[in-house]
Amino acid sequence: MTMPIIIKNRLLLFALLFLVFLSTTSCTCFKNYGKFVPNADVTAAFNKSEINPDFNYYITGSDTYPRSILGLNKAYILDSNLWKKVELKPEELRELTARMQQRAIDCCRQGQFGFAVLDEKGKQIGIWYSILVPGISIKVLDDRNVIIYPPNDINYRVYDGQRR
Numbered sequence: 001m002t003m004p005i006i007i008k009n010r011l012l013l014f015a016l017l018f019l020v021f022l023s024t025t026s027c028t029c030f031k032n033y034g035k036f037v038p039n040a041d042v043t044a045a046f047n048k049s050e051i052n053p054d055f056n057y058y059i060t061g062s063d064t065y066p067r068s069i070l071g072l073n074k075a076y077i078l079d080s081n082l083w084k085k086v087e088l089k090p091e092e093l094r095e096l097t098a099r100m101q102q103r104a105i106d107c108c109r110q111g112q113f114g115f116a117v118l119d120e121k122g123k124q125i126g127i128w129y130s131i132l133v134p135g136i137s138i139k140v141l142d143d144r145n146v147i148i149y150p151p152n153d154i155n156y157r158v159y160d161g162q163r164r
Helices: 002-029 040-047 090-108 154-159
Strands: 035-038 055-061 066-073 084-086 113-118 124-130 137-140 145-149
Touching (some): 040 090, 066 090, 066 145
Antiparallel strands (some): 055 066, 055 084, 066 124, 113 124, 137 145
């Protein structure tokens, strides 16, 4: 009868240690990661073709139908070769977002959405415009350098004209 109690206590101890390990490693693994927060003002700014002079703009995907548009505060450096820096005028942004919106409706039956890009402390450092997809992330390397990973999702393969 004492054997099952010992096994039970060991399993309970193992489970508690595992939870402690998981909580401490998850905090350290994600401490330098920011986040993307849906933001109606950002969506409206893109829909009105408003260019923020404090941002550098980047696209990923094709030049005609980009997967995403990123506006990053000029105080930050984008450390990634997955993005193409673009100089946009309001009319060019209007044409670009119109093509993106039409492609998103045709392929994925959804619209484009704006997101506030936040650093690991919750400070807004940029804006993002794309369809809703999982897997976008931002890693803050130091005070000025960030990596923003564009999503590689099945919806984007359809968006790019590939089959599911």
